[in-house]
Amino acid sequence: MLPQSTRRQFAQCAALGVGGVGLSGWLDVLAARAQAQPAAAAAPRRARSVVLLWMDGGPSHKDTFDLKPESRGAGEFKPVATSAAGVQISEHLPKLARHMHEGVLVRGMSTPEGAHPRAKYNLHTGYREGQGGLVYPSLGAIAAAELGRPESPVPAFVSIGGRSYGSGFLGPRYQPLMVQDAARGVEDLRASVGESQFGRRMGLLDEMERAFHGEYRAPLVTDHQTTYQRAVRLMQAREGQAFDLSKEPAAGKAKYGTGKFAEGVLMARRLVEVGVPFVEVTLGGWDTHNDVFNRVKNLSAQVDNATSALLDDLRERGLLDSTLVIWMGEFGRTPNINTRGPVPGRDHYPRAWSLAMWGGGLRGGRVVGRTDREGATVEDGKVGTADFLATVCELTGIDHTKKNETPTGRPVQIVDKPKPFTSLVV
Amino acid sequence: MKPFRLLAAFAVTLGVTICLGDLTTAQDAPTKADKKAKNKNKNKLDPAAQAPLRPAVPVKPIVLPSGPKDAAALARIIDAEVDKALAAAKVATSPAATDEEFVRRVYLDVTGVIPTGEQARAFLDSKAEDRREKLIDDLLASPNFGKRLADVWFPKLFPRDSNNRFVLRDPLVKWLTDKFNANTPWNVFVFELVTATGTVEENPAVTYYLANRSVDKLTDGITQHFLGIQLQCAQCHNHPFTDWKQTEYWGMAEFFARVRPDNPKNANKGGDNTKVGVQETAARTKVKDFFPESAKQVAPKFLGGAEVKIAATEPARPILARWMTAPDNPFFAKAMVNRTWAALFGSGFVNPIDDMHDDNPASHPALLDAMARDFGRNGFDVKFLYKSILLSKAYGRTSKPAAGNDKDEALFSHQAVKVMSPEQLFDSLAQATGLSQQVAARQAKNPMAKGQPSGPRDQFVNFFLAGADAFTPTEYEAGIPQALRLMNSRQLAGNPQAVRLYQTNAKDEPRAVLEKMFLATLARRPTPAEVTRLTNYVQGAGTQAEGYGDVLWAILNSSEFTMIR
Numbered sequence: 009m010l011p012q013s014t015r016r017q018f019a020q021c022a023a024l025g026v027g028g029v030g031l032s033g034w035l036d037v038l039a040a041r042a043q044a045q046p047a048a049a050a051a052p053r054r055a056r057s058v059v060l061l062w063m064d065g066g067p068s069h070k071d072t073f074d075l076k077p078e079s080r081g082a083g084e085f086k087p088v089a090t091s092a093a094g095v096q097i098s099e100h101l102p103k104l105a106r107h108m109h110e111g112v113l114v115r116g117m118s119t120p121e122g123a124h125p126r127a128k129y130n131l132h133t134g135y136r137e138g139q140g141g142l143v144y145p146s147l148g149a150i151a152a153a154e155l156g157r158p159e160s161p162v163p164a165f166v167s168i169g170g171r172s173y174g175s176g177f178l179g180p181r182y183q184p185l186m187v188q189d190a191a192r193g194v195e196d197l198r199a200s201v202g203e204s205q206f207g208r209r210m211g212l213l214d215e216m217e218r219a220f221h222g223e224y225r226a227p228l229v230t231d232h233q234t235t236y237q238r239a240v241r242l243m244q245a246r247e248g249q250a251f252d253l254s255k256e257p258a259a260g261k262a263k264y265g266t267g268k269f270a271e272g273v274l275m276a277r278r279l280v281e282v283g284v285p286f287v288e289v290t291l292g293g294w295d296t297h298n299d300v301f302n303r304v305k306n307l308s309a310q311v312d313n314a315t316s317a318l319l320d321d322l323r324e325r326g327l328l329d330s331t332l333v334i335w336m337g338e339f340g341r342t343p344n345i346n347t348r349g350p351v352p353g354r355d356h357y358p359r360a361w362s363l364a365m366w367g368g369g370l371r372g373g374r375v376v377g378r379t380d381r382e383g384a385t386v387e388d389g390k391v392g393t394a395d396f397l398a399t400v401c402e403l404t405g406i407d408h409t410k411k412n413e414t415p416t417g418r419p420v421q422i423v424d425k426p427k428p429f430t431s432l433v434v
Numbered sequence: 435m436k437p438f439r440l441l442a443a444f445a446v447t448l449g450v451t452i453c454l455g456d457l458t459t460a461q462d463a464p465t466k467a468d469k470k471a472k473n474k475n476k477n478k479l480d481p482a483a484q485a486p487l488r489p490a491v492p493v494k495p496i497v498l499p500s501g502p503k504d505a506a507a508l509a510r511i512i513d514a515e516v517d518k519a520l521a522a523a524k525v526a527t528s529p530a531a532t533d534e535e536f537v538r539r540v541y542l543d544v545t546g547v548i549p550t551g552e553q554a555r556a557f558l559d560s561k562a563e564d565r566r567e568k569l570i571d572d573l574l575a576s577p578n579f580g581k582r583l584a585d586v587w588f589p590k591l592f593p594r595d596s597n598n599r600f601v602l603r604d605p606l607v608k609w610l611t612d613k614f615n616a617n618t619p620w621n622v623f624v625f626e627l628v629t630a631t632g633t634v635e636e637n638p639a640v641t642y643y644l645a646n647r648s649v650d651k652l653t654d655g656i657t658q659h660f661l662g663i664q665l666q667c668a669q670c671h672n673h674p675f676t677d678w679k680q681t682e683y684w685g686m687a688e689f690f691a692r693v694r695p696d697n698p699k700n701a702n703k704g705g706d707n708t709k710v711g712v713q714e715t716a717a718r719t720k721v722k723d724f725f726p727e728s729a730k731q732v733a734p735k736f737l738g739g740a741e742v743k744i745a746a747t748e749p750a751r752p753i754l755a756r757w758m759t760a761p762d763n764p765f766f767a768k769a770m771v772n773r774t775w776a777a778l779f780g781s782g783f784v785n786p787i788d789d790m791h792d793d794n795p796a797s798h799p800a801l802l803d804a805m806a807r808d809f810g811r812n813g814f815d816v817k818f819l820y821k822s823i824l825l826s827k828a829y830g831r832t833s834k835p836a837a838g839n840d841k842d843e844a845l846f847s848h849q850a851v852k853v854m855s856p857e858q859l860f861d862s863l864a865q866a867t868g869l870s871q872q873v874a875a876r877q878a879k880n881p882m883a884k885g886q887p888s889g890p891r892d893q894f895v896n897f898f899l900a901g902a903d904a905f906t907p908t909e910y911e912a913g914i915p916q917a918l919r920l921m922n923s924r925q926l927a928g929n930p931q932a933v934r935l936y937q938t939n940a941k942d943e944p945r946a947v948l949e950k951m952f953l954a955t956l957a958r959r960p961t962p963a964e965v966t967r968l969t970n971y972v973q974g975a976g977t978q979a980e981g982y983g984d985v986l987w988a989i990l991n992s993s994e995f996t997m998i999r
Contacts, residue, residue, distance in 0.1 A: 126596060141666045183913055196923055205976075208975075208984055226851035239921065
């Protein structure tokens with residue numbers, strides 16, 4: 009049998025001194041301990057939370073953040089000036105244009121994968137799918153492991169409105185809590201019976217657990233109890249209300265716009281407020297092989313409303329400097345406009361593309377990397393997948409040179425051979 | 435987690451002898467001192483445990499009985515060896531499992547699902563002396579044996595990889611199930627898989643090559659699953675703590691260099707992905723991304739063995755497969771024996787089970803060696819291997835620790851408490867709540883499309899694995915989302931229909947209803963104290979159905995249910 013893993017040790021620490029305490033007693037113990045812990049002083053200029061706005065399908069860089077009005081494949085959209093000197097973005101992102109002095113545009117993204125699943129995997133994990141025969145943890149799982157607070161009743165990684173990449177070899181403790189539909193909240197967060205009946209059920213379960221543990225004394229039983237207790241705490245925790253959008257005043261909701269993405273971004277803000285280190289919100293529909301202009305116009309409006317509302321709210325609450333907001337997809341789209349369908353479109357293009365970041369202690373108003381006249385190649389300041397992820401790690405105080413161990417004891421660095429560009433943006 | 439155990443130190447103090455793999459041809463093998471230097475920074479454990487081991491005396495092979503196959507005789511050898519090591523270490527032995535522990539354990543281990551209430555009752559009420567042996571025979575003959583082993587092997591052979599979304603899953607699942615149920619000799623099974631050629635329709639085993647369309651995946655997978663060796667690190671650099679060199683890696687990889695798998699996506703566009711398949715060609719394959727950037731071209735060479743000349747007109751894989759599956763192959767039989775032992779005890783003689791090398795010695799080297807020899811001599815009979823282990827007293831012990839042996843994790847003084855795999859958990863929940871029938875009906879109506887997981891069982895398994903590619907029976911790894919689902923989904927423990935399986939009539943005696951419920955979930959009768967307590971509970975509840983529902987919910991969410999004791 010293998011030596012006990014750190015996961016198990018953690019579980020035992022968490023459950024320390026609670027053997028034989030009933031559920032409610034256990035909750036009291038933990039609540040008391042959580043209060044007794046002073047909030048850790050954050051390192052200066054280090055984000056404590058990340059909100060990843062995931063643009064699923066690959067947004068066209070030439071129709072959002074890197075317009076090329078002089079190029080052969082110029083789109084229909086006009087560039088407009090922003091609050092960052094000399095930086096122009098699409099006319100369909102007018103509200104974000106007023107936030108560009110708080111943000112950094114990365115126009116030098118250049119990545120290896122051009123098929124959706126492999127590219128999504130690469131951008132989420134920093135590794136290529138299948139590399140070394142491992143399943144790698146995604147950035148959210150890494151953030152959960154490195155930044156999560158064990159005493160928090162809310163899981164450290166929440167993913168809203170899409171599928172995400174999970175915790176891979178880091179194990180289930182760091183996998184995302186999935187929220188399929190923000191309006192409906194967390195699946196299974198509410199008991200299927202009334203509160204008092206649920207309490208009685210937990211009482212019965214607690215009796216069974218104690219009897220079994222008394223006889224078999226297997227550490228596994230402690231782990232099982234710990235997981236259940238954490239789940240019940242989440243069901244009962246005040247922080248759990250962050251998942252309930254009905255608690256949000258109507259005035260606060262409206263500015264996010266309407267639709268699932270708007271609801272997801274609002275939920276992300278509520279989760280950041282209760283200290284969740286990593287929230288991912290997905291907006292699908294960016295795979296615009298045809299009808300690129302109508303579709304990007306519509307998607308831009310959703311991005312513009314929700315993201316600017318998020319940035320305003322974070323600033324108002326004093327959370328913008330400690331929250332890094334990232335807008336990105338898995339690649340860009342071809343500089344040329346295709347004529348394969350009745351309406352023009354653009355195809356997958358990982359060679360040169362853009363992403364944007366705001367808050368998180370960034371020195372705003374900057375642009376990293378430059379593409380050529382066509383938006384086809386990165387002429388200066390090329391940023392690869394590992395470079396970008398390592399930069400995010402540095403902005404959040406995660407040591408990306410740390411080696412995590414796979415279950416078979418192989419050391420795997422959080423990010424492999426990166427050249428982060430942190431110094432350019434803080 | 436480290437692939438090293440304190441047991442190594444144990445072995446030294448006991449004078450337990452360590453059997454070194456017969457890697458006779460590794461001429462440039464580093465000296466022990468070299469290795470020690472390499473290992474120095476590798477481990478945070480007690481340095482004494484990390485010192486390379488030298489056999490105190492040469493390993494004396496265990497003499498196996500001659501004559502016809504006799505599982506009971508092999509079981510006696512297993513027990514003699516296990517007990518000898520326990521006595522030498524002065525570790526107490528736990529007593530035999532109760533019938534309640536045994537019946538549930540053996541059903542889950544062999545058929546992947548808990549016994550029904552009737553099956554549990556029949557076994558517990560049997561007075562026959564040979565009831566355990568008879569049950570073992572029945573379960574090994576049950577079609578669920580093949581299903582269980584297919585559940586174990588399918589994820590190893592069919593990685594969760596986006597490239598595989600167009601590869602059909604069902605033909606391989608069925609092939610595996612049928613092969614295990616037919617008790618195909620392990621050497622034949624592996625030979626067929628490694629040499630698979632043709633279309634999915636003609637030979638479903640080619641699915642392995644369709645789902646692993648690169649030379650490194652094939653090399654890593656085949657050495658890991660069938661030879662018990664982790665080579666993948668040697669792909670890009672010499673392995674840090676074993677003898678494996680990059681040349682060994684690419685020498686093995688060369689056997690797959692002429693494999694030409696079709697692209698399943700193309701068939702998918704044509705709509706028939708049973709017509710795709712695998713061929714072996716005269717020239718190196720041109721399949722896109724088949725060779726990684728780190729690929730080197732060297733002469734084909736058996737792992738730790740000889741280089742081979744292969745004519746271009748001759749397929750290479752049968753040559754590899756013949757070497758792998760030969761009775762004298764140093765890795766093949768041991769790998770399967772160790773894997774099977776681990777499936778039944780929660781951990782192997784060597785752990786991780788597919789990382790067998792000199793510096794990661796077996797806990798019982800002579801026994802592993804004897805069982806591997808016996809496996810080969812008996813025609814690689816998988817069911818026979820299962821039966822001999824299942825008949826042993828070591829397998830049949832209780833998992834309750836006794837007399838201070840609770841710290842023992844390597845000498846098998848008591849059985850391990852294991853966690854059910856997601857497949858075992860789903861099938862057991864479905865059986866205990868009556869979901870099975872509904873699922874079967876629904877799946878008959880909507881057969882799987884496009885090789886994508888579908889149906890509640892696959893969804894449940896994916897949800898519980900949460901992207902992990904392997905399941906560890908000795909770790910409780912479920913997280914908050916899984917606990918929430920088990921507690922609060924109305925399809926599982928909280929299924930309001932489930933109570934009707936146990937309370938068919940309002941006049942049913944509580945004692946009888948509770949007994950039915952306990953037998954069908956925990957394979958035991960409730961204790962008198964439980965009957966009293968739970969009868970009071972049910973009578974105090976709003977309605978009887980609500981009370982029974984609460985009891986069933988608590989049972990299905992308990993450690994006792996989700997674990998194999």
